[in-house]
Structures are given as C-alpha cells and as structure tokens.
Amino acid sequence: MASETNPKQATPTWKSLETLIAVFAIFMIALHLVLRFATGSSPAMANVPLLAVLTFGGIPLVWDLLKKLLRGEFGSDLLAGISIVTSVLLEEYLAGSLVVLMLSGGEALEAYAVRSASSVLRALSQRMPSVAHRKQESAIEDIDLNDLAIGDIVAVFPHEICPIDGTVIEGHGVMDESYLTGEPYMMSKTPGSSVLSGAINGESALIIRADKLAVDSRYAKIMEVMEASETQKPKMRRLADNLGAWYTPLAVAIGSAAWIATGNPVRFLAVMVVATPCPLLIAIPVAIIGSISLAARRAIIVRDPSSLEMADTCRTLIFDKTGTLTYGEPKLVDRVCVDPSRDREILGVVGSLERFSKHPLALAIVTAASDAGCPVQSVSEISEPPGKGLRGTVANRTVEVTSRKKLLAQQPELASQLPPQAGGLECVILIDGGYVATYRFRDTPRRDGASFIEHLGPRHAIRQTMMVSGDRESEVRYLAEQVGIDDVYFSQSPEQKLEIVNAETAKANSIFVGDGINDAPALMAATVGIAFGQNSDVTTEAADVVVLDSSLQKIDEFLHISRRMRRIALQSAIGGMALSIVGMMLAAGGFLTPVAGAICQEVIDVAAVLNALRVALPPGSMIDFEPAETEYS
Incomplete structure (x- = not known):
C-alpha cells in the first residue's frame, strides 16, 4: 500500500x-x-528468448505507456510502445526486443545518474551525531540526541559537530559555522x-546549555526545508518529450490515414516501423552521455542528466556569496x-608574532607579511589565553593583537584614536x-568575478543575476559592488x-550556485543546482552538477557544454525525424x-547516432570571458 500512497516510494521500485x-533483454x-x-537452431526455437523479452519486459512497459496515454501524455516513449506492439503483430521479434532494451535501458541509466531526495536527507542525518555528551555534576554520559531536554548541560569536544542549539557557559574557542550561516570565518565562542547545531567545533572543548530540543534545532529545520524543496520542485519536461509530443501524433496520423485510404492495415504497420523514434530514444541519450563524459574530463560532475538539457534555457542565475x-x-x-610611515615595520612585527597563533585571522596576516617581503623576526614570551588575544615579545618590543571591544574595556580613552568600524572583521x-x-x-572577491558576471547576458542570454x-548586509553589498550585481x-x-x-x-528557469549546507534546499529547488567543490556531502547530493575545481571558468564551461549538447542533440533528433517522416510518407x-521500412529506419538511426557522437569531441575552447591570470580556491 505504501507505493500507492507515497509516490516517492513508488518511483525507485519502478x-x-x-x-x-x-x-x-540484453x-x-x-x-x-x-x-x-552459432547453433543453427530453427527460427521458432531462436525466437523463444525474444518472445520472453516481449512478454516479461514488453508487457510492463507497454502497460505503463498505456497509462500515460490515458493521462494525455504523448511523449516519444509512447511511440516506442506502439512500435513494440507493431513488431509483435509483424512478427519482427528482434526489432521489438531492441525497442524494449532501448526504452528500459535508457530509463535505467538515467535513474542511476539522477539524485534522489532520500540520498540528500541520508547525508544530512549521517552528518549529525546520534548521541550527545550530557554533563551532570562532574560526570559525563552519552545519551541519545532526542533524549536531550532544554536546560541540559552538554560537552562538545574538539573537532566534534555541535549536536544542539545552545549557549556557551564554559570554555573559549572557535566554531566553523560557514556551512550553515554563509560566514566565511571561524567564529569566536566565549x-x-x-x-x-551542525557547526564544527575547533581545538577547545566547550560546555553549552541546550536552548532547544533536537527536533527544533537549526539543523533539524534545514532537514525539514530540504524535504519541502524536493516536493515543491516542478517536474521538467525533457527534450525528447517535447519533440515526441508532436512527432508521435503525426506518425500515428500518417499511418492511420494510409490504412483508412487504402483499407490495408499493412500500410499502418509499415509506417509504424519506419516511425520508431530511435533518433529520440538513442541519439539524445548518446549526446547526453557524451556530454557527461566531456564534462567529467573538465572536473565537472553531472549528477542529473536533465541539467544538461535545461541549463541553456535558464535566464536567471542566482549566486550564494561565500x-x-x-x-x-x-x-x-x-x-x-596611526603613523603610515611605519606600516611595513608594523606588518613585519605582527606577522612574525602571528606565526605562532591559532586564531582564524592569523594566516591572513602572515600571508600579507610574506607577500610584502617583511623579514621574519625573533619572537619570545608568547601567550594566547582563550578569548584574551595574542601577546608576545618581538625583537625586544611587546606586541599585542586584540579586539576593539577588549581594548576599549581596558583603555576607553583610546576611542577617539580608533578609525570608524567598517564591514568585515x-x-x-x-x-x-x-x-x-x-x-x-x-x-x-574572485578576481574574474566581475568579467564573468558581465559576460553572462551577452553570451548566455542570462537576463537577471x-x-x-x-552573510551580513555590509559584506554582501561590498561584494556585489565589486562584481557588478545589483539584485x-x-x-x-x-x-x-x-x-x-x-x-x-x-x-523563468534558474541556476543556483552555492557551496554550503545552507544552500542545499535552494540547490534542489532551482531548475539547475550547481555546487562548488566538495565541502559537504549534503551539498553535493542536493546539486544537479558538482564543480570539483572551484572556479567560475568551470561554470562557463558547463554552460557551453549544455548549449553544445542541445544543439547537436536537436540536429540528430530533428534530422532523424525529418528523414523518418519522408520514410513514413513512402511507406504510406x-x-x-515493413521489412524495407525497418532497414530504412536502421540507416537513419546510424546517421543520427554518429552525429550525436560528435558531442564527446572537445572543442577548441569553452570559455568566452576574460579569466583571471591565476585562479585558486
């Protein structure tokens, strides 16, 4: 009964x-x-395996196609069903078995490649711990996450994922919340x-008080949104279905007219054999598989084949920031x-000290000092108490790196000397x-961000970015100004x-580009969801396309691969159908x-498939904007 009440469960079974x-069938x-x-068996004996295919494979497929017909769906696969029935009536059992193989094999390959909502939710649930370390007096016990109550005291050990929304009551450290909030920094926790919940703890253990139940936590809410995004996403009409919607009725009309005009049902059967939509059933999948292969060689993993068909039709491109x-x-x-003439001197001193710090901003200072060519100086008496800042002696001078808040708490008279607080950290x-x-x-910002955004309209017909x-307003507006996004x-x-x-x-059809867990629902809801990198299993499961090498150039390459796939697939399909229509008129x-029509159709199929195979050959260039000289992530 579950399959009747829950469509999500029925699909994997079919x-x-x-x-x-x-x-x-194979x-x-x-x-x-x-x-x-090989054995010289009689034709009747040799046809037994084919009759088995048509009985055990053809009947379920034809039955499913009949239900589509009753719903008013006239796709290319419906004509394949008619071809199966026609082949049985003509005793062309091999042709009918090949159609069964094409129809079932294409669906099976696509089902293998297409991601499902259950895999995303499974990745989400596996990421979260199933137990929490509850602290009672001096003892710590592991309990089921769902048994935590509001007000319970929980220990979060170094590098663990925080199991619950709460407030720190003991300890000083940092947490990585970027997958959830979009903030690109390790956030200080005091x-x-x-x-x-879902944030990754840093080097220090923290003691927190649970403020919400597990079912009401931020992470649980994201899982709920993920489920909603899957159910709300409309089913996209595939390229073969769009073409088959007019090709199928036309083929049936030609065959029926020939039968009615001549009174000879063989004319109808001959037309149906010629009309078998192999350019749709084979050429388009061949073009898609070839494009998936080409994309993979460019470090672009296409998880949902329909994204290749839809990307070139998208007119809105939505970016996450971080x-x-x-x-x-x-x-x-x-x-x-305070004294600009001492800028390089101060950078060298601070850079030398920050080499010994674990603070999230330390690497940025060390990198800046190295890029400026500042010499490394001797450091001694280093101390970095949690939440207190960094202090040390550099070349016989006492150097301290702290926050505005801590400095003014100790020396409020310095308020007038500090510059106005700006965005960022x-x-x-x-x-x-x-x-x-x-x-x-x-x-x-990425150095080629502005040129990439600028070229989307003229080159890819993107009307809105x-x-x-x-992230915070100051950070988002700052980046938007840098790359040229107004919305x-x-x-x-x-x-x-x-x-x-x-x-x-x-x-309008949309593309969403993101890289964090907080982007996963949007990735699933967009027409095409593109995930940058492999920061999270959740994100890559939710996306239709995964760009392994985090680069805007790869997005441009994917857009070009999509456009090229559609162009070659349409050439193969429409060209094959045009030749088939000529053959149908001759058959009518x-x-x-019927036998000559089958041979004619095979020739058309070979031509269509050979043309579709061109898609796997890499073109000279797949980038049409000015990339940065050096791109890194």
Whole structure:
C-alpha cells in the first residue's frame, strides 16, 4: 500500500524493474543470436528468448505507456510502445526486443545518474551525531540526541559537530559555522555566545546549555526545508518529450490515414516501423552521455542528466556569496596605521608574532607579511589565553593583537584614536602598550568575478543575476559592488533562500550556485543546482552538477557544454525525424514494405547516432570571458 500512497516510494521500485528488464533483454537478445547463428537452431526455437523479452519486459512497459496515454501524455516513449506492439503483430521479434532494451535501458541509466531526495536527507542525518555528551555534576554520559531536554548541560569536544542549539557557559574557542550561516570565518565562542547545531567545533572543548530540543534545532529545520524543496520542485519536461509530443501524433496520423485510404492495415504497420523514434530514444541519450563524459574530463560532475538539457534555457542565475563569488577565506585588505610611515615595520612585527597563533585571522596576516617581503623576526614570551588575544615579545618590543571591544574595556580613552568600524572583521595592534594600527579583513572577491558576471547576458542570454546570502548586509553589498550585481539579498536563512529561488524559478528557469549546507534546499529547488567543490556531502547530493575545481571558468564551461549538447542533440533528433517522416510518407504510399521500412529506419538511426557522437569531441575552447591570470580556491 505504501507505493500507492507515497509516490516517492513508488518511483525507485519502478526504476528497479526497468533495470531488471534491461539486463534480462540484453541476456535474451544475446541468447537469440547464439541460437540463430552459432547453433543453427530453427527460427521458432531462436525466437523463444525474444518472445520472453516481449512478454516479461514488453508487457510492463507497454502497460505503463498505456497509462500515460490515458493521462494525455504523448511523449516519444509512447511511440516506442506502439512500435513494440507493431513488431509483435509483424512478427519482427528482434526489432521489438531492441525497442524494449532501448526504452528500459535508457530509463535505467538515467535513474542511476539522477539524485534522489532520500540520498540528500541520508547525508544530512549521517552528518549529525546520534548521541550527545550530557554533563551532570562532574560526570559525563552519552545519551541519545532526542533524549536531550532544554536546560541540559552538554560537552562538545574538539573537532566534534555541535549536536544542539545552545549557549556557551564554559570554555573559549572557535566554531566553523560557514556551512550553515554563509560566514566565511571561524567564529569566536566565549561564555554567553550562542552556538548552532551542525557547526564544527575547533581545538577547545566547550560546555553549552541546550536552548532547544533536537527536533527544533537549526539543523533539524534545514532537514525539514530540504524535504519541502524536493516536493515543491516542478517536474521538467525533457527534450525528447517535447519533440515526441508532436512527432508521435503525426506518425500515428500518417499511418492511420494510409490504412483508412487504402483499407490495408499493412500500410499502418509499415509506417509504424519506419516511425520508431530511435533518433529520440538513442541519439539524445548518446549526446547526453557524451556530454557527461566531456564534462567529467573538465572536473565537472553531472549528477542529473536533465541539467544538461535545461541549463541553456535558464535566464536567471542566482549566486550564494561565500566560496562561490569569493574565495571563502579572510584576507587582510586594509591596514590603518596611526603613523603610515611605519606600516611595513608594523606588518613585519605582527606577522612574525602571528606565526605562532591559532586564531582564524592569523594566516591572513602572515600571508600579507610574506607577500610584502617583511623579514621574519625573533619572537619570545608568547601567550594566547582563550578569548584574551595574542601577546608576545618581538625583537625586544611587546606586541599585542586584540579586539576593539577588549581594548576599549581596558583603555576607553583610546576611542577617539580608533578609525570608524567598517564591514568585515578587524583586530587592533598595540606595541609597547601603545595603539599603532587597525587591521581589517574581508572575504575577497574572485578576481574574474566581475568579467564573468558581465559576460553572462551577452553570451548566455542570462537576463537577471542575483546574490542571495546568509552573510551580513555590509559584506554582501561590498561584494556585489565589486562584481557588478545589483539584485542582492542578505542575512537569508535556508528557508528564505528557498522561497526566493522558488519565486524566481516560477518566473523563468534558474541556476543556483552555492557551496554550503545552507544552500542545499535552494540547490534542489532551482531548475539547475550547481555546487562548488566538495565541502559537504549534503551539498553535493542536493546539486544537479558538482564543480570539483572551484572556479567560475568551470561554470562557463558547463554552460557551453549544455548549449553544445542541445544543439547537436536537436540536429540528430530533428534530422532523424525529418528523414523518418519522408520514410513514413513512402511507406504510406506503398513504396516501402515493413521489412524495407525497418532497414530504412536502421540507416537513419546510424546517421543520427554518429552525429550525436560528435558531442564527446572537445572543442577548441569553452570559455568566452576574460579569466583571471591565476585562479585558486
């Protein structure tokens, strides 16, 4: 009964049946060829395997196609069903068995490649711990996550995933919340800080108080949104179905007219044999498989074949911010010094000290000092108490790196000397107790971001580009100005991202590009979802396309592969159908017998498939915008 009440459960069962039919058909067709040509068996004996294919494989397929006919669906596979029936009536059992193989095999291959909602939800659930470390007095016990109550005290050990939404009551450390919030930085956690379920803890253990039940946590809500996004995504009409919608009625009309005009049913059968839609059933899948292979060689994994058909029809491109249009890591972008002439001196001193720090911004300072050619100086008496900043002695000078808040708490008189607070993150520098500089950090834009955005309209007919991010307004607007995007949404939760993508997709086919768990619902809801990198199993499961080498050039290559696939697939399909229509007219006029029509159709099929195979040959270039000289992630 479950299959009748839950369509999601019925689909895998039917796809599994088609896989079994395809395997059975291959085996039986091979047995037929052995019996006919290797053993010299009688035609009746050699046809037994083919009759088995038509009985056990053809009947279920034809029955499913009959139900489509009753629903008013006239796709290319419906004509294949008519061809199966026609082949039986004509006693062309091998032709009918090949049609069964093409129909079931194509569906089985596609089912293997297409992702399902269950795999995304499974990846989500596997990422979260099933137990929590509850602390009672001095003892810690592991309990089921669902048994946690509001107010329970929970220990989160280093590098663990936080199991619950809560508040830090003991410990100092950092957490990686980027997959959930879009913030590209490790976030400092001290007593009083809030923590989110699903965030990855840093080097220090934290003690938190549970503020919500597991079923009400942020992570659980994302899972709920994921389920909703799958059910809300409309089923896309495939390229073969669009062509078959007019080709199938036309073929039936020609065959019926020939039968009625001559009173000879053989004319109808001859037309049906010629009309077998092999250019649709074979040429288009061949073009898709060839394009998937070409994309894979370019470090682009196509998980849903329909994305290749749909990408070139998309007119809206929606970006997440962090890790897609940015590099996803903080960079030192501004050094505001009290004495600008000491800028390089201060950078060298601070860079030497930060080599010994585990703070998330330390690497950005060390990298900037190295790029500026600052010499490494001797450091001693290093201390970095959790939440207190970094202190040490560099070349006999006391150097301290701390925050604006901590500095003003100790020396409020320095408020007038500090520059206005800007977007991004910052730290303040003191040498020998005196304030000398403020360093500012941002997640920097990709260097080819602006040229990529600019070329989307003229080259790919993208009418609207948008940025939808969970990051703060200052960060989102800063990046939007850098790359040339006017339509921006900031501080967006996964639920809000999903609503925006659904609304835009209702207006025009859309592409969403993201890389975090908070992007997964939007990736599933868009016409085509593209995931950058392999930061999360959840994200890659939700996406239709995964770009392994995080680069905007790869998105451009995918768009070109999609356009080229559609062009060659349409050439093969429409060209093959045009030749088939000529053959149908000859068959209707009595110039082609059913056997001759079958031979004619085979010639047309070979021509269509050979043309479709061109798609796997890499063209000279698949990038038509000015890329950065050096791209890295």
